Amino acid sequence: MAIQALVFDVFGTLVDWRNSIAKEAQTLLSPLGLTTDWHSFADAWRNEYQPAMEKIRSGQRAFCDLDQLHLDNLELVLTRLGWHQVDQGTKVHLNRAWHRLAAWPDVSEAMKLLRSRFILAPCSNGHIALMVQLARTNDWHWDAIAGAELAGDYKPQPKVYLRSAAALGFRPEETMMVAAHSSDLEAAAHAGLKTAFIARPDEYGPGLGESVPTTPVDWVGENLLDLAKKLTT
Amino acid sequence: MAIQALVFDVFGTLVDWRNSIAKEAQTLLSPLGLTTDWHSFADAWRNEYQPAMEKIRSGQRAFCDLDQLHLDNLELVLTRLGWHQVDQGTKVHLNRAWHRLAAWPDVSEAMKLLRSRFILAPCSNGHIALMVQLARTNDWHWDAIAGAELAGDYKPQPKVYLRSAAALGFRPEETMMVAAHSSDLEAAAHAGLKTAFIARPDEYGPGLGESVPTTPVDWVGENLLDLAKKLTT
Numbered sequence: 001m002a003i004q005a006l007v008f009d010v011f012g013t014l015v016d017w018r019n020s021i022a023k024e025a026q027t028l029l030s031p032l033g034l035t036t037d038w039h040s041f042a043d044a045w046r047n048e049y050q051p052a053m054e055k056i057r058s059g060q061r062a063f064c065d066l067d068q069l070h071l072d073n074l075e076l077v078l079t080r081l082g083w084h085q086v087d088q089g090t091k092v093h094l095n096r097a098w099h100r101l102a103a104w105p106d107v108s109e110a111m112k113l114l115r116s117r118f119i120l121a122p123c124s125n126g127h128i129a130l131m132v133q134l135a136r137t138n139d140w141h142w143d144a145i146a147g148a149e150l151a152g153d154y155k156p157q158p159k160v161y162l163r164s165a166a167a168l169g170f171r172p173e174e175t176m177m178v179a180a181h182s183s184d185l186e187a188a189a190h191a192g193l194k195t196a197f198i199a200r201p202d203e204y205g206p207g208l209g210e211s212v213p214t215t216p217v218d219w220v221g222e223n224l225l226d227l228a229k230k231l232t233t
Numbered sequence: 234m235a236i237q238a239l240v241f242d243v244f245g246t247l248v249d250w251r252n253s254i255a256k257e258a259q260t261l262l263s264p265l266g267l268t269t270d271w272h273s274f275a276d277a278w279r280n281e282y283q284p285a286m287e288k289i290r291s292g293q294r295a296f297c298d299l300d301q302l303h304l305d306n307l308e309l310v311l312t313r314l315g316w317h318q319v320d321q322g323t324k325v326h327l328n329r330a331w332h333r334l335a336a337w338p339d340v341s342e343a344m345k346l347l348r349s350r351f352i353l354a355p356c357s358n359g360h361i362a363l364m365v366q367l368a369r370t371n372d373w374h375w376d377a378i379a380g381a382e383l384a385g386d387y388k389p390q391p392k393v394y395l396r397s398a399a400a401l402g403f404r405p406e407e408t409m410m411v412a413a414h415s416s417d418l419e420a421a422a423h424a425g426l427k428t429a430f431i432a433r434p435d436e437y438g439p440g441l442g443e444s445v446p447t448t449p450v451d452w453v454g455e456n457l458l459d460l461a462k463k464l465t466t
Contacts, residue, residue: 119365129402132352132376143365145377149400167382169362 003194003231005168006114007123007146007161009179012203014122014224015101015134018042024097028090034083039205041077048073053125053154063152065127071095098126099133103140104200106225111140113228121146123164123177125154144168156187165193176218178227186215194218198227236427236464238401239347240356240379240394242412245436247355247457248334248367251275257330261323267316272438274310281306286358286387296385298360304328331359332366336373337433339458344373346461354379356397356410356421358387377401389420398426409451411460419448427451431460 011017021042052069055061074095078086114120120143122131127149135142146164148154155161165175172192179185180200189195196219203209213220221227244250254275285302288294307328311319347353353376355364360382368375379397381387388394398408405425412418413433422428429452436442446453454460 119369128377128400132401135376136352141374142377143368144361144375150383167361168365 002174003118003176004170004174005119005121005143005165006176006178006196007121007164007168007193009155009177009181009184010122010124010126010131010134011101012200012209013178013180013198014107015103015138016203017046017098017101018204020101021045021097024094024100028094028097029083029086032085032090034081034086036081043204044077044080045070045073048076057154057157065149066098066125066130067095067127070098096133099130100137101134103138104223106223108139110224110228113225113232115141115143117232119143119168119170121164121168123147123155123161125160155184158187158191161188161191161193178224180210182210182214185213185217189215189217196221196227196231198222198224235407236351236409237403237407238352238354238398239409239411239429240354240397240401240426242388242410242414242417243355243357243359243364243367244334245433245442246411246413246431247340248336248371249436250279250331250334251437253334254278254330257327257333261327261330262316262319265316265318265323267314267319269314276437277310277313278303278306281309290387290390298382299331299358299363300328300360303331329366332363333370334367336371337456339456341372343457343461346458346465348374348376350465352376352401352403354397354401356380356388356394358393388417391420391424394421394424394426411457413443415443415447418446418450422448422450429454429460429464431455431457 008014018039022038025041026038052073056063074091122142123146124131125148128145131145146167148160150167151160151163153159161177162172165172176194176196177185177188178196178198180198180203185195185197195217197213197217198221199211200209201207201211219227221230241247251272255271258274259271285306289296307324355375356379357364358381361378364378379400381393383400384393384396386392394410395405398405409427409429410418410421411429411431413431413436418428418430428450430446430450431454432444433442434440434444452460454463
């Protein structure tokens with residue numbers, strides 16, 4: 001059974017959220033006289049990501065998109081810092097930094113190579129509009145936007161992977177999940193998809209990302225370009 | 234309120250389904266010794282399209298995708314013709330002709346022009362996988378696939394237009410529906426979208442398509458390229 005489609009994790013796997021968010025936070029908040037370690041600010045914001053989604057996965061909260069969860073989480077971090085002077089317009093603009101994240105340097109070339117062989121779609125917890133804007137920011141060509149919004153739930157719920165493969169018109173085993181996170185790939189494999197791990201060793205700071213998978217996977221790449229070369233030659 | 238996104242009808246507006254289907258039907262069925270007017274065959278198949286969707290819109294039948302409805306309708310037409318010798322593999326292959334429809338000649342250039350200014354997505358009754366394959370067939374670059382599958386219902390139900398605009402991150406009035414069918418545009422306008430009519434006078438045979446809209450619209454193009462030039466200059 002040949003692989004027909006690749007579906008991608010996005011935050012961390014394709015884009016460097018930590019440096020992008022640190023930079024935008026500094027740019028937008030330091031003119032207000034606010035100062036902190038901006039990478040720690042990015043980490044603190046991101047740390048609220050899984051708990052916010054867990055409320056939805058567990059049924060405690062109705063499905064809502066990541067713009068809403070990111071904004072709720074930003075409020076939490078700002079309150080914790082005592083930064084009450086940040087106005088709503090600045091919060092909304094900073095929150096949209098998640099639509100403007102920069103890709104890791106190997107992604108652009110890798111995506112072009114992969115698209116010559118496979119149907120490509122994100123299978124991210126980001127919603128469709130966010131994925132559209134990230135693709136515009138980084139000049140990606142997706143065949144479709146799959147993922148959380150289509151499934152009405154968040155990864156690692158199996159329906160997110162299954163709905164994504166089905167929407168593209170393929171069986172789970174014809175579809176491969178590509179991610180830099182073993183937990184994501186473990187869930188995808190459990191749902192019946194093929195899996196490819198790529199290393200993003202600096203995702204959470206230098207050397208603090210995953211360099212090797214901690215779960216069995218079908219393919220491993222040093223980065224996306226390395227994987228793309230392996231899959232297309 | 235500026236228009237940010239364009240959403241498109243596909244069958245008839247972007248692709249010439251009638252000539253494509255007539256050609257594929259002839260190619261696949263005439264070697265079986267079957268003969269008919271192949272354009273009439275295409276028309277007969279297409280004539281079952283609205284009644285099949287109406288069962289879903291009215292709640293008589295659960296939502297299922299166009300591959301299923303097209304296959305049901307093909308069975309109906311073959312039975313009516315008494316063509317019982319067509320095997321299942323041929324039926325499935327012929328049914329996939331809807332994934333391989335050729336675009337009208339002005340579409341490719343028009344889409345490139347429009348994408349320099351707007352977010353673009355189909356808002357078709359075709360499902361995501363069908364839209365993905367049509368885009369590959371014709372080398373289109375959609376930002377996302379909106380439409381019936383995302384909404385779980387068929388046009389002209391208002392939710393199909395509203396869900397499509399929302400998924401792209403825009404208000405209805407920031408989103409314009411582009412179609413060669415007045416009925417589609419009337420429904421889109423009723424849902425609050427802006428509307429653009431383009432003429433496809435030969436859709437149902439020479440001179441048998443719509444040349445002018447029969448409902449008020451915001452923009453009119455002689456074809457998609459004419460509209461694209463008007464919207465981008």
